[in-house]
Amino acid sequence: EADIYQTPRYLVIGTGKKITLECSQTMGHDKMYWYQQDPGMELHLIHYSYGVNSTEKGDLSSESTVSRIRTEHFPLTLESARPSHTSQYLCASRPGQGVYEQYFGPGTRLTVT
Amino acid sequence: KNQVEQSPQSLIILEGKNCTLQCNYTVSPFSNLRWYKQDTGRGPVSLTIMTFSENTKSNGRYTATLDADTKQSSLHITASQLSDSASYICVVSDRGSTLGRLYFGRGTQLTVWP
Numbered sequence: 001e002a003d004i005y006q007t008p009r010y011l012v013i014g015t016g017k018k019i020t021l022e023c024s025q026t027m028g029h030d031k032m033y034w035y036q037q038d039p040g041m042e043l044h045l046i047h048y049s050y051g052v053n054s055t056e057k058g059d060l061s062s063e064s065t066v067s068r069i070r071t072e073h074f075p076l077t078l079e080s081a082r083p084s085h086t087s088q089y090l091c092a093s094r095p096g097q098g099v100y101e102q103y104f105g106p107g108t109r110l111t112v113t
Numbered sequence: 114k115n116q117v118e119q120s121p122q123s124l125i126i127l128e129g130k131n132c133t134l135q136c137n138y139t140v141s142p143f144s145n146l147r148w149y150k151q152d153t154g155r156g157p158v159s160l161t162i163m164t165f166s167e168n169t170k171s172n173g174r175y176t177a178t179l180d181a182d183t184k185q186s187s188l189h190i191t192a193s194q195l196s197d198s199a200s201y202i203c204v205v206s207d208r209g210s211t212l213g214r215l216y217f218g219r220g221t222q223l224t225v226w227p
Contacts, residue, residue, distance in 0.1 A: 004156075040220075042202075042220070045214075045215075092156075101147075101162060102159070103159075104156030104157050104158070106155050107155065
């Protein structure tokens, strides 16, 4: 079992609210990722980080933002949630370079009404 | 365009039977291929990772094969159990960037019936 945690696991929220999805890992990994996954579809990379104070946008355009102030913490924020943001959000991390396993958190299922 | 295609989209088998899932990819330059198991409502968990030089790797009842020439992989599950019911995702990594970008298939949804 990987030591990567996400909270909340489920969130139902109204349109226009600001939300933050939490992701923490205790493995000391430098690289962290956020993916978005709709039912029956592939994972899409929306944000990644190489380390503290490093954040980049991924392949899928997202209105969310991320921060990396501490190695172990990589939160994702939506300033104003919309129904189109309804999805599953998965956080992942991996060590360094090379062929290393990427560990996934359990995910946050977000529903915006 | 780098893509990963999986087949079948879904599969139902009886407990105790074997099955094989397929993955074709066009990712280049190739670095490695991974198979993940994703239970409903959970994050993916790695089953195997294979590099260019490996053509088979096992993890218990799971055996993955890789043909880098034809860009195909398969995941064989032996003596299936009810707990094998999940989505199986093929993921290919390229070596053209420091990110080690991962390309995900849509998964094969496996259901094992008693």
